[in-house]
Amino acid sequence: MILLGLEDRQWIFLATVVFASTTGLATYAALRLRRKSSRAYTLALVSFGWILQTIGLYARGLQYGGCPLSNRYELVQFMVWSAIALYIFVGPAFRVSLLGMFTSAFATIFSILSLTFDSWDTATGAPIFGDSPWIEAHAALALFSYGTFGILALTSAMYLLQSRSLKQKKMGGFFPFLPSLFELTSINLRLLLIGFMILSSSLAIGSVYWTRETGAVDVPKLSATIAVWLAYGILLLLRYRQFLSYKQFSWACIGVFVAALLSLEAVDSSSSKEASLNQYVPLSTKR
Helix, strand or coil: CEECCEEHHHHHHHHHHHHHHHHHHHHHHHHCCCCCCCHHHHHHHHHHHHHHHHHHHHHHHHHHCCCCCCCHHHHHHHHHHHHHHHHHHCHHHHCCCCHHHHHHHHHHHHHHHHHHCHHHCCCCCCCCCCCCHHHHHHHHHHHHHHHHHHHHHHHHHHHHHHHHHHHCCCCCCCHHHCCCHHHHHHHHHHHHHHHHHHHHHHHHHHHHHHHHCHHHCCHHHHHHHHHHHHHHHHHHHHHHCCCCCHHHHHHHHHHHHHHHHHHHHHHHHHHHHHHHHHHHCCHHHHC
């Protein structure tokens, strides 16, 4: 859909250019200028890209009358949007100078992937949640938690890089600008707790609808979401009980996030199926 003279994908493309530029500038500052880029400067650029992405997603959402979550392209874009939103509104509290660079790189990679594969964007233009605000809230919160877990994977990677640099006594590149291991372990635990609470809220809201409409429960999508929830719940428990070292915990956070991304296949196929049903079922029937 065209909004302010541009198609929704064009807005997303412009946002991707901003994210890529932010990554490039921050990397250049760290590797060539030997100094960290200003957090305010990086935050401003990322925020500008996020606004462009928001306009693109809003334009796409106008087709459905709700959150654009009908195919893999939209799922990935909403996850990226959530990760960027978390960085903008919560990230400054962590005071991690390179988090903006890592987050913009995360957004760039996934945005390029979603824009490259046309098969990911099979929009139907039909409402995908019917008349249920519960399911829409459930889906939006679930994807927002995935964005949080994406940031967790980034900070876990930062922990592993910092740990390796200290062990091998590497002091060049961007390693001097990474936070201390103590700071990263604290950030990782808080991000895991935030993401788990958001995903738990998503499942709780979804259960309100499922108990009323048991026949409408999509088993593959529900199973995938619960599996991700259990994985992060177990990870949280193991960390609190100190059964995992910080290094093992960081690797596990990255591994579970990769598994969560793979679970989007089940969510994507289910969303497409729901959109098709809503497209061909008469309005009088849906009432």
